[in-house]
Amino acid sequence: MQHKRTIIISAIVAILLVLGLVYSSQVLWSQNHSIPSSTQDVSSFVERSQNLYMHPTSSPICSPPDLVNISADDFLSLKVTSSDTLLLSGIPYHYEVLNQSSGAAQIDNYTVSYGRPISSSTYSAGYPVTFSIQWVNGTRIGGFTYYVVLQQISSYPVSVIVYRIANAFFAFVNYDPGCSTSYQSMWLVAVTS
Amino acid sequence: MNSTILACSNCSWQYGVQSPSPSGTLYGGFVRVKMPSSLPSLNCLYVIWASVSSANYFYQTSLGYSPSYGWHISAGSTNPGVACDLACPPFQVGGSTFRPQPGKTYEIGIRFVPQTGGSYQVHLYFVDVSSGTLYDIYVVTDSGTMTTPVGGILESYDIDNSDLNKLGNGNCLEVVNANWLTAPYVSAQWPHGYVYGPTTQTCKQNPDGSYSGYQAVPGGITINKIASGDFKIGYQVGGSQYQSGYQLW
Numbered sequence: 001m002q003h004k005r006t007i008i009i010s011a012i013v014a015i016l017l018v019l020g021l022v023y024s025s026q027v028l029w030s031q032n033h034s035i036p037s038s039t040q041d042v043s044s045f046v047e048r049s050q051n052l053y054m055h056p057t058s059s060p061i062c063s064p065p066d067l068v069n070i071s072a073d074d075f076l077s078l079k080v081t082s083s084d085t086l087l088l089s090g091i092p093y094h095y096e097v098l099n100q101s102s103g104a105a106q107i108d109n110y111t112v113s114y115g116r117p118i119s120s121s122t123y124s125a126g127y128p129v130t131f132s133i134q135w136v137n138g139t140r141i142g143g144f145t146y147y148v149v150l151q152q153i154s155s156y157p158v159s160v161i162v163y164r165i166a167n168a169f170f171a172f173v174n175y176d177p178g179c180s181t182s183y184q185s186m187w188l189v190a191v192t193s
Numbered sequence: 194m195n196s197t198i199l200a201c202s203n204c205s206w207q208y209g210v211q212s213p214s215p216s217g218t219l220y221g222g223f224v225r226v227k228m229p230s231s232l233p234s235l236n237c238l239y240v241i242w243a244s245v246s247s248a249n250y251f252y253q254t255s256l257g258y259s260p261s262y263g264w265h266i267s268a269g270s271t272n273p274g275v276a277c278d279l280a281c282p283p284f285q286v287g288g289s290t291f292r293p294q295p296g297k298t299y300e301i302g303i304r305f306v307p308q309t310g311g312s313y314q315v316h317l318y319f320v321d322v323s324s325g326t327l328y329d330i331y332v333v334t335d336s337g338t339m340t341t342p343v344g345g346i347l348e349s350y351d352i353d354n355s356d357l358n359k360l361g362n363g364n365c366l367e368v369v370n371a372n373w374l375t376a377p378y379v380s381a382q383w384p385h386g387y388v389y390g391p392t393t394q395t396c397k398q399n400p401d402g403s404y405s406g407y408q409a410v411p412g413g414i415t416i417n418k419i420a421s422g423d424f425k426i427g428y429q430v431g432g433s434q435y436q437s438g439y440q441l442w
Contacts (some may be wrong), residue, residue, distance in 0.1 A: 060213040061387050061438060063340050066248055101399035118403045122280045124240050124269065124348055125253045147271040147279070150207060150407065151244050151389065152251040155214070155341035180437040181390050
């Protein structure tokens with residue numbers, strides 16, 4: 001009887017250990033996961049946004065494109081050259097595309113972590129996503145909050161919001177050609193040496 | 194013991210009407226909302242907001258029901274001057290929550306007042322039309338001008354038709370004026386009103402348990418134009434569930 005009980009307890013512990021490992025690996029994966037995007041996908045997205053900026057939709061509900069913290073010349077100079085490199089004003093950056101919910105990414109000497117409130121039902125019109133940037137040694141460099149607001153994003157055929165911290169920049173590129181609330185977004189972080 | 198499942202979506206749906214994009218300098222906008230004759234309790238957040246963005250920030254002033262706060266008026270912004278951002282508490286007068294009253298009309302809006310040096314003081318405000326009293330909920334500074342259409346948008350997490358029916362035909366919210374500000378204290382009706390939304394089903398759970406995206410607007414939610422600048426919105430209020438960009442007037 002005692003032997004049977006030991007076997008059952010051991011089995012339960014083993015199952016819990018396996019479940020724990022699976023859960024841990026999922027958490028680790030989700031925290032480090034970025035949207036898989038081919039160079040071509042990212043490049044196409046940037047080019048489509050730039051084209052819409054140059055030739056914005058003529059619609060009574062579309063406002064002129066909105067650039068925040070980036071000049072038109074800089075935005076139009078943005079060029080994706082490989083799966084991890086882009087040029088901004090001729091300066092090479094390593095970049096990574098971020099998923100649009102929460103997670104973490106390590107790029108060069110930076111660690112980026114970000115997330116949105118778990119419970120969003122107290123928010124109206126939109127919600128915040130809070131970013132924190134650290135050196136890989138854990139020293140915090142800074143942070144910012146990006147807001148996802150549908151009515152704001154869909155008022156522009158193209159909107160680009162940039163945050164700069166140390167040698168990194170974060171770009172939130174949205175386009176909605178018809179200003180119809182069916183927008184496309186790309187979030188990316190880029191670092192220069 | 195019987196229990197009732199309260200059906201709230203994990204993501205909100207949004208549906209409403211917006212002005213054209215401003216072609217010249219404008220100073221904000223508002224909608225005047227006539228309250229239903231009775232104000233029921235609901236299971237989930239149900240608010241209508243007036244909104245506008247500058248080149249930098251988004252602003253909204255809202256009126257509606259929250260399970261936490263009851264019927265209330267509030268406001269929010271991505272401008273860091275509004276510390277509670279888009280999750281602000283109800284507006285209070287003398288320490289008590291201001292309660293919009295059944296059948297009365299409230300103007301909810303955003304006003305950009307130019308300042309010396311080129312910036313604006315942005316007022317998130319409402320007016321109790323019956324008493325003529327204006328209340329500033331938040332006043333913040335913005336260096337940017339107003340750039341987007343003015344919105345009059347209904348937003349809710351409620352997807353239970355029987356619950357939505359409490360604010361449906363015969364007892365719904367009605368926008369009785371939709372104006373923009375041609376000067377800080379001068380308004381004119383939007384020349385046209387275009388349908389905003391309905392949001393489609395893009396709601397998904399993220400690995401951390403949060404949710405992204407939007408809920409599809411329930412099929413029974415409609416807009417019924419009464420006149421230019423005047424429409425009912427809610428569950429089966431007549432009219433139709435017009436699609437994005439439809440010119441209502």
